[in-house]
Amino acid sequence: MDTHIPDHHPLRRLFGTLTERSFAEALGWPDFRVTEYVSNLLVEFAHIDNLTRIKDQEGHSLETVVELLYEAERCRQTTEIDKERDVHRHIGDFTLFMAGLFPEYLNRIKCSRLIHHQDFLVDYVKAGKRSYGIVAQYPESCAKEPAALFQTLSTNFELCVAGLGFVRRDLDRMQDPGYRRAKNILLH
Template sequence: MDTSCSIAETHPLHRLFRGLTESTFMSDLGIGDPSLVGYVSQLLARFVSSQAIWAVRDKQGRRVGQVAEMLAEAESAPDDDRRRDCLRHVGDFTLFWTGVYPEALPKLQAAPLADSLISFQEQGKRSYYRASTLSPAELGGVFRRLSEEFELCAFGLSRVRREWEKLEASHGQPGRMWA
């Protein structure tokens, strides 16, 4: 599973996400942790590509689209690296949808999908915590903090979205800012 950033850190969109995340997390939430803020802004940049959102694949190479299936992939992983990557992705996936696009959650969790039985928040927190135990110290610390502050980070992401929508509106046409 490729968890690299899909756009270069020098790309204007990446810089925009970094600036909005830093400003919003510091001003609105009082979070000035560069590692945490950097991770969240890289998450936004990485998820610009829908391929990154749906990065988990099963043993046959098919896309895994439900959190419950991603967790099953983590549990059946042949090694700790794969397990950590799957758990990290569950944390990222649930944080992204919970914070940036919460209006999509009913569709993502609609019956008869297995995800209708789980809480994205709880699974995100749990997955980040478990990933923290399988990660090197610095990254593990970021995952632990994301687990502990999941709701606050999701709220921060909703504020980041609000700020980019304000920027988009000030450019006159929806979507024009990204072109």
């Protein structure tokens, strides 16, 4: 199934605008490389299948950070360099997405005694920072994006999580009936 969203799709423009505004205005951090990467991440994960796009050797989707970390280690031991890099990038992307947009989900894993959940003991921020840092260590020739971008994402992971929190707030606000009425009055 093709999950690509065209460059000029309204969803891509919406996420781009919200991300740029959140990072530049709310955080005072107008780094275009980061906002472009994060907004593209939002577009990619708009299709739920992309959250579990990494597969194990048997072709099963890996759904938890623990499973992804295990797969990254397996790839490292078997010298599957490109896949190891891809898995670590996905860990960074997944943890950033979940920590920034769905912190209540992470809180539920930790606080509702869901010790049967594989990610019960995983610190998503630490796992994401570490994985982006690992991706940054790979040679530039292995990647579409420069290693410096992933080092920036690793170093500023918490700031990126906060920026996504502002994006979430804006998305929630857009769903509010009062906001919609005011927008209709102002724009029509």
